[in-house]
Amino acid sequence: xxxxxxxxxxxxVSEGASLELRCNYSYGAxxxxxxxxxxxxxxxxxxxxxxSGDTLVQGIKGFEAEFKRSQSxxxxxxxxxxxxxxxxxxCAVGARAAGNKLTFGGGTRVLVKP
Amino acid sequence: DAGxxxxxxxxxTEMGQEVTLRCKPISGHNSLFWxxxxxxxxxxxxxxxxxxVPIDDSGMPEDRFSAKxxxxxxxxxxxxxxxxxxxxxxxxASRTGLNEKLFFGSGTQLSVL
Numbered sequence: 001x002x003x004x005x006x007x008x009x010x011x012x013v014s015e016g017a018s019l020e021l022r023c024n025y026s027y028g029a030x031x032x033x034x035x036x037x038x039x040x041x042x043x044x045x046x047x048x049x050x051x052s053g054d055t056l057v058q059g060i061k062g063f064e065a066e067f068k069r070s071q072s073x074x075x076x077x078x079x080x081x082x083x084x085x086x087x088x089x090x091c092a093v094g095a096r097a098a099g100n101k102l103t104f105g106g107g108t109r110v111l112v113k114p
Numbered sequence: 115d116a117g118x119x120x121x122x123x124x125x126x127t128e129m130g131q132e133v134t135l136r137c138k139p140i141s142g143h144n145s146l147f148w149x150x151x152x153x154x155x156x157x158x159x160x161x162x163x164x165x166x167v168p169i170d171d172s173g174m175p176e177d178r179f180s181a182k183x184x185x186x187x188x189x190x191x192x193x194x195x196x197x198x199x200x201x202x203x204x205x206x207a208s209r210t211g212l213n214e215k216l217f218f219g220s221g222t223q224l225s226v227l
Contacts, residue, residue: 034216043118043205043218044157090157102147102216106156 002027002093004105012111013081021076021108023065023091032094033074034102035065039087047089050074061085086112116140118219120206126225132194135222138187139208147216148181148191149205157205163189196226 003026013019025031032051036044048059055067065076074091091105119138127133139146147162161171166183174181178197183189193200203221 036216043207043220044216045218046215049215103159104149104157 002103004091004093004103006091006105006108008108010109014113015083016080019078019081021089023074024072025093034092035076036090037087083112118208118217120219120222124223128227130195133196135191135204137189137206143208143210145209146189147207150202152202198226201226
């Protein structure tokens with residue numbers, strides 16, 4: 001069965017600083033990988049996804065993520081955070097099979113200091 | 115497009131009562147998912163449907179939970195009887211196909227007293 005681990009529950013970063021959120025997955029083959037963001041009181045919004053090809057994926061709002069097969073990781077990065085980036089971020093893995101379901105990590109809450 | 119619509123937005127009920135959460139997926143989407151989010155357990159998949167057929171309900175916690183999708187534009191998640199530990203935010207999400215983006219509703223905040 002697939003699983004996702006986000007080791008950091010909370011991260012505090014200063015506005016303008018860089019941000020990296022860690023995600024490790026467990027799956028028997030190459031999975032589909034996603035990062036979602038959840039703002040307070042809202043549903044989840046897709047930031048980016050990896051299916052195949054270039055292992056560095058660009059997403060919305062200036063985010064990018066890199067798939068590293070050898071490390072079973074899919075870390076999310078942003079070079080310079082804005083106060084509006086304060087939210088909870090979820091990594092998810094989907095199986096490459098019919099009717100695939102997404103399994104989410106526990107989430108990382110990002111706080112942005114002025 | 116109105117997006118995925120969930121109702122009610124908030125539900126407060128007493129233990130033992132029946133609770134019904136509703137979801138209208140985006141028109142044309144053929145997969146629908148029900149998730150539950152709590153601080154302790156994070157986001158958990160409860161059940162999902164493809165073309166109105168339940169595919170995987172292994173995440174449904176117990177027999178008190180049931181979900182239906184009578185047609186492509188409507189789904190319900192029912193809890194009967196409800197218990198305080200069911201208090202959570204319940205999200206519905208839909209998508210068009212296997213590799214496509216999942217669109218989430220705003221969620222239903224359920225409080226069981």
